[in-house]
Amino acid sequence: MINCALILAAGQGKRIKSKLPKVLHKVCGKEMVNHVIDTMREAGFQEVNVIIGKGADRVKSDTSSREVSYSLQEEQLGTGHAVMCAAEYLKDKKGTVAIFTGDAPLIQVDTVKKFLAYHEEEKNSATLLSSIVSDATGYGRIVRNGSEVVKIVEHKDCTPEQLQIKEINAGMYLFDIEELLASLKSLSNNNSQGEYYLTDVVGILKSQGRKLGALPIDFQETLGVNSRGELAIAEDIMRKRINKKHMDNGVTIIDPTSTYIGVDVEIGQDTIIYPNNVLEGKTIIGEDCILYPNCRICDSIVKDNVTVQSSVILNSEVGEGTDVGPFAYIRPESVIGKNTRIGDFVEIKKATIGDGTKVSHLTYIGDAEVGKDCNFGCGTVVVNYDGNKKHKTIVGDNVFVGCNTNLVSPVMVKNNSYIAAGSTITKEVPQGSLAIARAKQVNIDGWVEKRGLFKKKNK
Numbered sequence: 001m002i003n004c005a006l007i008l009a010a011g012q013g014k015r016i017k018s019k020l021p022k023v024l025h026k027v028c029g030k031e032m033v034n035h036v037i038d039t040m041r042e043a044g045f046q047e048v049n050v051i052i053g054k055g056a057d058r059v060k061s062d063t064s065s066r067e068v069s070y071s072l073q074e075e076q077l078g079t080g081h082a083v084m085c086a087a088e089y090l091k092d093k094k095g096t097v098a099i100f101t102g103d104a105p106l107i108q109v110d111t112v113k114k115f116l117a118y119h120e121e122e123k124n125s126a127t128l129l130s131s132i133v134s135d136a137t138g139y140g141r142i143v144r145n146g147s148e149v150v151k152i153v154e155h156k157d158c159t160p161e162q163l164q165i166k167e168i169n170a171g172m173y174l175f176d177i178e179e180l181l182a183s184l185k186s187l188s189n190n191n192s193q194g195e196y197y198l199t200d201v202v203g204i205l206k207s208q209g210r211k212l213g214a215l216p217i218d219f220q221e222t223l224g225v226n227s228r229g230e231l232a233i234a235e236d237i238m239r240k241r242i243n244k245k246h247m248d249n250g251v252t253i254i255d256p257t258s259t260y261i262g263v264d265v266e267i268g269q270d271t272i273i274y275p276n277n278v279l280e281g282k283t284i285i286g287e288d289c290i291l292y293p294n295c296r297i298c299d300s301i302v303k304d305n306v307t308v309q310s311s312v313i314l315n316s317e318v319g320e321g322t323d324v325g326p327f328a329y330i331r332p333e334s335v336i337g338k339n340t341r342i343g344d345f346v347e348i349k350k351a352t353i354g355d356g357t358k359v360s361h362l363t364y365i366g367d368a369e370v371g372k373d374c375n376f377g378c379g380t381v382v383v384n385y386d387g388n389k390k391h392k393t394i395v396g397d398n399v400f401v402g403c404n405t406n407l408v409s410p411v412m413v414k415n416n417s418y419i420a421a422g423s424t425i426t427k428e429v430p431q432g433s434l435a436i437a438r439a440k441q442v443n444i445d446g447w448v449e450k451r452g453l454f455k456k457k458n459k
Helices: 030-043 056-066 077-085 109-120 175-185 199-206 228-248
Strands: 002-009 047-052 071-072 095-101 126-132 142-147 149-152 169-174 212-216 277-282 294-297 312-314 339-350 356-366 368-370 381-383 393-395 407-408 412-415
Touching: 002 030, 002 077, 030 047, 030 056, 030 095, 030 109, 047 056, 056 071, 071 149, 077 175, 095 109, 095 175, 109 126, 109 169, 109 212, 126 199, 149 199, 149 212, 169 175, 175 199, 199 212, 356 368, 407 412
Parallel strands: 002 047, 002 095, 047 071, 126 212, 277 294, 294 312, 339 356, 356 381, 368 393, 381 407, 393 412
Antiparallel strands: 095 169, 126 169, 142 149, 142 169
């Protein structure tokens, strides 16, 4: 016996008006179809098969990290036809199959677990999720005989009496695998759309005397995305859930309506997040941090007691007790040590900055290793590119770099050395030495007057 899942992801989505397959549009930083796959896995469905069609190669590429299998629906002839295309995947399997859509990312893990438990406890051949709504326009109706589910009727095929029903089909199902496969053989496209409806399988099973059930849930969890407007609605709902989770865990979010946190972000207790922050990807924020307004942090680790002001940190690590910003740019593959200072208008690229080092303002450090307790004066540039290749600079511990210095890579500056302001360093600086690399100052008396450049003040 096995519990597996089918994710319907073959449509392009005309109403969303995009070159990108609909299920790959992101909600809180993750593709909709990957939200559904991850939810199913966390709910206990380890085998997941994605039914692909339009944009199949792109969907496979963007879901490949989930280790799923695929079935191909070359023509989109309805939800029943999509499941028919996965018949080979289901062949010889026994157990329960969940069928969900890749454009409905708001379904929650606890709901899916409850759904499966209900299906198994009731020993149903098929169980579907439903919702009770005041306006059911456009949705398939659940037709019951008392408490028993009889069938599902699509909106366009409803009689006037059926249009009055308020219980709607959420488009999410659990089926006994063997009974589903047998019923698919009897499925017809004799309807107003000329399509094979998965909903008709419910009627087929009922006609065979099988037991059917429906579990009503919060309508919000069932919402599918068919347009940019609906995408924004899903984003808003999920963002509120995410922010509430972090606040419940001890994070202060001063204005949740203007704080954007991705679904995979982790944040430690007693961190304070000011408005207009964007936290994305696999970012981990430690405890007791302060993120002042207008920061973007993506796929990065920010350890405890870090303060960040109006800065960007991408795919990097910031050690505990460090201050960043305002207006700093930490580019990918950078590692910033403990108790360091990365100040205003400082850019760090693929560099390691040691503990206690201060890079306070107007400096670029790229492709470099910088030791502990160094000080960089303003206007320092690590000249890492020769027009063809990138080269590396190594700066030791306790180095003082004067303002407006150029370190022309590849070059090494050893421990406890000083570099005079305005120097361009092209050779190794020995330990404990002072490096001066600038022309000697020459003053020529009377030069301005001789040249006729002296400007007299207006009388």
